[in-house]
Amino acid sequence: MNSTSAKNLPWDLITGSLCNSLSAEDDLRLRQWLDSDPSNRAAYDKLHEMWDKGVEDYNFYRLTDENKSWEKLRTNLAFENNRKIPVHKSYNKKFLFYPFAAVAAVLLIVFLGFIYISSKSRPAEYMAERGEQKSVILTDGTTVTLMQTAHIKLLKGYNKENRTVILNYGRVMFDIAQQDEIPFLVKAGDITVKDIGTTFTIDKGSDTVFIEVASGIVEVSNNITNEFRKLTAGMSLAYSTTSQTFNVTGIEEVIQDPKPELPVFINTPLSKVATALQKTYGKTVVVNDSIENKKLTAKLQDMEFVTALEIICESLDLKYTITADSLYILGKK
């Protein structure tokens, strides 16, 4: 029996090793397996080579298109073929050129006119092919970067009556040009994202919408439940179309304010709340493991440290203790 057939491979360990996500314990288990039989090492090395080198050119592969390359070749071939077409000796080549040029010019003008009229009447759409990343600058100066297979449409009257983009599918990054007269909106299924001077990314899949804010502020509203959330730099939101719920992570960072101030907490894990308390007040707050993932929603600005801590404990039914070396430990009551 072949001990290294695919069925016998420790796939969980191999996957973890290739993704550099093995714990120390699992790493030891993998090494023990590798050392137990030379054929195990051979099988692993084969997979490692495939992961490392075997698929490294896939990016080239997925970015190419034989049909587009053929069109380029065909154009060159057609040019080459035309040069070989014999011209009747009694015609002067120069004499033939002008009528063709005139016809070509008229056709070009008609074509450009058609494009212009079409662009006026039909809302603009942009789509990135598979393996392609496309950047577009809209008429208001907003830069939109579409990741592969992303598809957006501009609402009719963009940059005149509105600045609304409809995100049909995929991951798109927006770098919004400031314009106070017309707000910038992105509609992604059930939700609308309103920009308040930002750079943010939206990823719309079949049943989730994920929003990540790099700078500035956005307001995200649910068109069905009228619920809304405000996201600042470093915050992200996941919306499930199935449950129609928001899940916000991250804490607001107020960079411009010279005095450190507690951020607004919205579903923020206690571990991150502790970090924010330490940063603002300079006090070390330790959160017990059992309550690390408890989430806090509260506005605690302009408060004394102890008051803020007491409100946190009251909200989440916790208590705090102070150690001899001034550590504040949060734990269950």
Next chain:
Amino acid sequence: MDAVEQNIWIQIRNKNTVVFEKFYKQHYRAFYLVACKYLRNGNEAEEVVNDVFMKIWEDGSEIQIDISLKSYIYKAIINRCLNIIQKSKRQTILQTGYGQINNEAYESRQIEENELKIKLFNAIDNLPEQCRKVFMMSRFDDMKQHDIANQLGISVKTVKNHITRALKDLNKIIEIFTTIFLLIKNFLTGLGP
């Protein structure tokens, strides 16, 4: 040259554009990948492949192909790539490593390795959508499993399962070709000094 290839070559020499287009599109990606391997630049690789195809179209009647049309094209592409590298004087290691292609067995191995790559890439293309997405994010975007899980709204366990599924599918492809590679390796060892 086998009968099918011989017929294709005759048609191309007789300027049959339909056959030429079909042959081009069928094999373009394999030729393109070989060029990419040397040049590491997609646009340059496309240009090299198209230049070679233009050459065989224009000068077909003057070209003598003894072994195989595909091998001839591979060799032409590789030699053009090496000329480009030599002219630009970049990647000295690459130049030293590959040298001039005169060894038929080496060419044969290059073609086989390329064919395996195509099979692997097709297998990636054929993965279920979510599985392929996770695999791409892990392998090509260098994302941690935890970050992939957060971004896609799935569990870390599911991420691991998707990557494992992808690895298993790709492993199947490798196993099919391993025997062929071993045979070629043994043959090449026999040719050595």
